[in-house]
Amino acid sequence: MTSVSIHKDQIREHLQEIEDAIAIGMERRPATIALHASACSISLLETYLHKLGKIGVGTMVKHEWFKRPLPGQKISPLAERKLGADFPEKEELLSLMYTIEENRNRLIYGKPTKEAVKEVHTSFMKLYTIIKEKLSEMGEEIE
16 A cells, blocks of 8 residues: 555545544534544645655654744744655645644643634645645545
8 A cells, every 4th residue: 555545544534533523513522623633634744745756655744843933933943844845835734734733732632612623623624625636636536
């Protein structure tokens, strides 16, 4: 099985878990939404970067890399340093990843808010839509 096909299986699983959590009620399953939105975002990004040839097959992208840079930060953001690649929609995709990740731990371990759950879900759906469209343009369907 290729790396892309493994990621596609993971994406399908995460999407199903998100759909199930929404059916139960997002406010009742904030940790599920956050965990699977985060993991699925990583799989989506890895799939996209694999198809673009920007990362190798064995490269693992980690969610911890997506901490939003501070204003005036002098060094490049961790995601920029670790990925080391330019790609279409990079700024928007990284911004969406930052939003998902800055809410992830609060929703999983802390006191979740309805607004944070919605923000993660909205950001995830935007990221999913962009990457799905980009992959489709390259002849790769993820669903």
